[in-house]
């Protein structure tokens with residue numbers, strides 16, 4: 089059974105075959121590090137994390153690259169606003185980006201190249217394009233790509249150059265040969281970061297970075313290139329044009345694009361206050377609620393952020409954890425040991441349930457294989473949760489191994505989604521226990537104030553029996569577990 093991917097380039101669902109059998113080379117456009125990323129940016133980070141996890145789950149080796157754009161107009165503007173250098177801005181928000189990915193449970197990419205560490209390779213790449221006649225240098229040292237010379241321009245959008253031009257807001261620039269030509273290199277302005285190049289000092293254009301770093305780390309033809317639908321044009325069209333012009337080879341085999349987020353029904357906009365940072369949403373609802381929110385919709389459809397939807401997502405995740413907790417406690421209450429499932433030892437109800445478990449795994453994989461349909465796969469998993477909630481209530485001793493298997497299956501199928509991997513109930517028990525001890529200490533302190541020493545000592549003695557030792561230091565009492 090093969091994985092199928094909807095390829096933006098062909099606008100069809102295609103069987104996935106990496107160029108090298110068993111090894112996937114994958115690139116996803118990363119952030120420009122000038123601010124904390126917002127909840128809309130979290131969608132591609134989470135979705136392509138799931139693509140990567142699922143490919144690994146299905147046995148592929150994955151080499152995953154996600155770049156960091158650490159030189160850009162936005163960074164330069166932000167530096168001026170914060171009164172620090174562009175480099176300090178980039179460092180600050182690169183750090184924040186990594187922290188926030190961790191908060192979202194996104195595994196770090198294998199390579200996270202920074203644009204500023206790849207400048208010599210970019211200069212060389214631009215020189216190749218100049219030599220081949222695909223790029224030209226202006227008097228001031230700007231370098232532009234000659235879009236009309238590249239025949240396939242527009243193939244990712246499925247549009248001609250004229251159609252793209254009609255729809256684009258292209259600034260008129262008399263110095264360019266064609267309004268659609270895009271910058272490969274920007275000549276240095278006073279006070280801005282700059283690097284040497286044969287045609288003059290300056291810095292690379294954004295499109296250039298992705299081509300140079302992805303091909304530099306993964307080779308001239310990538311298997312998967314991902315990003316948001318807003319990047320198809322011009323960013324990814326430009327990546328294709330310059331890469332294929334330079335190498336003469338196909339740049340990417342499968343182009344994937346995720347749909348965008350609306351914020352309470354409108355376009356997300358900082359100036360209108362339609363806006364939340366991802367870190368704030370995680371702090372409020374929890375990481376798995378954010379992941380579930382996105383994964384419960386098909387990745388290619390738009391999705392609408394509302395606080396009600398986030399609260400629903402949190403409840404859905406809690407429903408699964410409640411089941412895991414019930415199973416965990418039932419198994420320890422009944423002292424059930426791990427054992428192989430032997431169908432003939434089960435009750436009839438148990439055998440039916442075993443079939444459901446097997447069907448769940450199979451259908452889950454089928455849905456995920458079909459262009460990473462996480463929404464349908466979660467639907468399959470929640471059907472199991474519903475049935476397991478009924479099953480566990482009156483489970484016969486013979487069928488207890490099925491409860492353990494349910495627990496393990498939910499964990500296993502949750503792992504490529506980055507869901508249901510924690511044991512929150514165990515943590516909660518620990519926290520509750522400490523809170524109850526603190527409560528008893530407060531009561532005991534009041535008793536001592538009222539000189540009711542007999543009762544206060546009884547509390548100390550009972551706690552000691554439970555392995556908890558109290559030490560009175562004047563008015564205050566500290567406690568600890570007996571070693």
Ligand SMILES: [Zn+2]
Pocket residue numbers: 116117118298323
């Ligand atoms: Zn890119």
